[in-house]
Amino acid sequence: MFAVALLRSKVFVWTILVLPGLWPAWPLFVRQDPSALTDPLKFILLHFGFVACVLLATVLTFTPLRVLFPKWDIALALNRHRRLVGVSSFAYALLHFCVQVLYVYDGGFGTLAKEIQKPFQLTGLAALVILLILTITSVNALIRRLGAKRWKNLHRLVYLAAALAAYHQADARKTFPMQVVWIFGPVLLLEMARVWKHWRGAQRSPLKV
Ligand code: HEM
Numbered sequence: 320m321f322a323v324a325l326l327r328s329k330v331f332v333w334t335i336l337v338l339p340g341l342w343p344a345w346p347l348f349v350r351q352d353p354s355a356l357t358d359p360l361k362f363i364l365l366h367f368g369f370v371a372c373v374l375l376a377t378v379l380t381f382t383p384l385r386v387l388f389p390k391w392d393i394a395l396a397l398n399r400h401r402r403l404v405g406v407s408s409f410a411y412a413l414l415h416f417c418v419q420v421l422y423v424y425d426g427g428f429g430t431l432a433k434e435i436q437k438p439f440q441l442t443g444l445a446a447l448v449i450l451l452i453l454t455i456t457s458v459n460a461l462i463r464r465l466g467a468k469r470w471k472n473l474h475r476l477v478y479l480a481a482a483l484a485a486y487h488q489a490d491a492r493k494t495f496p497m498q499v500v501w502i503f504g505p506v507l508l509l510e511m512a513r514v515w516k517h518w519r520g521a522q523r524s525p526l527k528v
Pocket of ligand 1: 370415
């Protein structure tokens with residue numbers, strides 16, 4: 320199937336992951352959109368934060384999709400790119416943080432230190448630190464060194480990172496952005512379905528548990 324072959328292709332997935340990083344050039348330089356040009360750095364800051372959240376939520380759907388539909392080729396193809404998509408989420412979150420540093424830089428780091436003490440920025444920082452740890456420990460040599468069980472336990476922190484990122488995104492605006500529900504809602508539903516499938520399996524064959 321063409322879609323499966325496309326999703327298996329590293330070139331295609333890399334393209335999908337890099338394009339959102341280049342997207343701000345379109346409204347800023349090509350279309351010269353006044354709403355983006357009013358405050359270009361802020362526009363880029365929000366855009367990178369948004370992409371980081373979307374990629375984080377996307378990678379969290381891969382395992383539940385594979386568990387729920389073990390024979391579905393698309394779910395299997397997507398699972399080949401878990402590490403790449405997870406690391407990309409960290410890369411966009413880091414870019415988002417760097418833009419925030421540029422945004423508040425006034426010749427010193429005093430403003431940054433003051434800003435970062437806001438609760439929504441602290442949750443962003445906590446999420447970023449977790450994503451950094453997960454990225455570092457995704458290197459093959461470290462996976463081997465940690466061992467499968469410890470690595471899996473450590474990487475469960477991704478759920479905490481997602482919860483922190485969702486809170487950060489919701490709290491960044493004065494009114495609750497429905498975006499958070501569209502981005503993280505599907506992950507929650509898929510995880511609930513996964514737990515339900517596991518629970519039903521355990522009920523049917525209690526000796527295996
Ligand atoms: C040290 C780390 C971080 C800092 C200092 C930070 C800072 C900020 C700031 C200043 C805003 C803009 C708030 C406004 O509208 O004025 C923001 C929004 C946002 N951030 Fe972060 N952030 C951090 C980490 C993260 C991480 C790790 C993610 C995602 C994984 C993220 C995702 C977002 C999103 C989605 C928004 C809202 C975008 C929108 O409203 O369109 N941030 N952040």
